[in-house]
Amino acid sequence: MKAVHFGAGNIGRGFIGYLQYKSGYDVTFVDISDFLVDAINKYKNYTVITLSTSENKEEVKNVSAIHLKDIKALEIAVSEADLITTSIGANNLASTGNVLRDLLEKRVQVNKKELDIIACENALFATDILKRSIFDGASIELTEYLQEKVGFPNSAVDRIVPNVNIEKELPIDVAVEDFYEWDIEKDKIKINSEIKGAEYVDKLGPYLERKLFLLNGAHATIAYLGYIKNYKFIHEAVTMDEVIRNAAIGFHNEGIKALSVKHGISVEELKNYSKKIIGRFENSYLQDELSRVGRDPVRKLSANDRLVTPLKLCYELGLEANNILTGIAAGFLFDFEDDEKAQGIQNNIRTNGIVKTVSDVTGLSQDDEVITDIVRKYEELKVCYLK
Incomplete structure (x- = not known):
């Protein structure tokens, strides 16, 4: 299973990408930061440091990254993805949806397998915002594919990932709190129903x-x-x-x-x-x-x-x-x-x-x-x- 996650910041690496890796996904990050993209591709792994009464360290391995402007690489990654997620800030959902729509137009030409798209943001029903942007201007073929084969579950995400000043072996290591919660709408999932650490719920509101x-x-x-x-x-x-x-x-x-x-x-x-x-x-x-x-x-x-x-x-x-x-x-x-x-x-x-x-x-x-x-x-x- 392959996951593409838009947003390689602390939440992306320390929470969503971390759980995807623990669930057996091949994780590819997408970001606009040259530093993050280059560092992830250089090291291929990073450490998640859990901050509590004692430190716990877990390594996330074999990850990669694509710059948001690298359209060719993005087309390939999105065409092969089983799961697409975001942690890019609620204000960026509409613009990211526009990018995703164009990438999915390419995907539908080569791959019409089922897919789930989940926005993991601090906003109410963020996936619905992303979904509207993707559907807006979509071709008839893409619209039919989205309606039949793509799940758009909303989710609630909860993990504090501060910019704490601690010693890190790699610049992309990330410190997190020990608590986390990721609640996902059960009835809207197509194929990604076994993400470790996520809870699938009937009523998300x-x-x-x-x-x-x-x-x-x-x-x-x-x-x-x-x-x-x-x-x-x-x-x-x-x-x-x-x-x-x-x-x-x-x-x-x-x-x-x-x-x-x-x-x-x-x-x-x-x-x-x-x-x-x-x-x-x-x-x-x-x-x-x-x-x-x-x-x-x-x-x-x-x-x-x-x-x-x-x-x-x-x-x-x-x-x-x-x-x-x-x-x-x-x-x-x-x-x-x-x-x-x-x-x-x-x-x-x-x-x-x-x-x-x-x-x-x-x-x-x-x-x-x-x-x-x-x-x-x-x-x-x-x-x-x-x-």
Whole structure:
């Protein structure tokens, strides 16, 4: 079995490609980075270092890589693939779908065997986004092939892969946390039903939102509050600062109520999951920097992402959302100078004011009471922490 994975970054190497290798796939990475492509082809292997109370090292062997611009090599790899996956960032799904469509047009001329395509991104129903882009403009022949022979399961992925500063034997070695979860829609899989470490589920929606709310949303909240309170690492902020810790736990409690009402998941089950997540945030071995977790606030504060989605659900259900509001407001104070997206938000605030900026970024109407609540919390945080 052959797997082609778009995105040779830390998640690609340390999570998806790692599980594919453990499942017996021949793994080929695709990336736009000359450094990553050249290094993978030079060494052919790398080490995944699991960071916990003790280090565990596992070698991933016999991998290769193709540059995104090497169309001929990509055509061959995609034509032979049994599984295509991505970890390229949700913002890049549409453009990657355009590339894949052209490559699949070539494949359908030589190989009409079954195939699965899975987007492994921090976004709700990311594969659906990728699928729409692939279908858009597809020939009749390719459309028929996609409908009959290609599975497009959505998935929920969960593993923290920080840019931790540890000694590595090779530049492409990658450090990861010991926890991981990859949930895949069972009924949409064609042939890749035995990936080791993956769980195949009947209903993915609850898993996606549980992870988005309780991991990603609370993670971002810790990052943004920690940043404005001058911490550096996630574990410092959540273990040393009672205000931040309570905000994260409060975020969880608000999200748990909303998830329980919407999906019928037991509160006890969600609270057990919450405890695991808080424990992961406390892992000092990860040395996970707030600036990494908070980066690209434009995406993290957008309408269908980790902060605004649980907020809207709480408002729809008439539930309290004070801590979720805090996380969002803190995101608009995240002005990390090396983050272009963060600086863009700050420029927007200076030019157009906070109300319009919140509306622009979140997609919420300026007349919505939610905007008023976010702005009120934003002003409260400014007074408390930005003196």
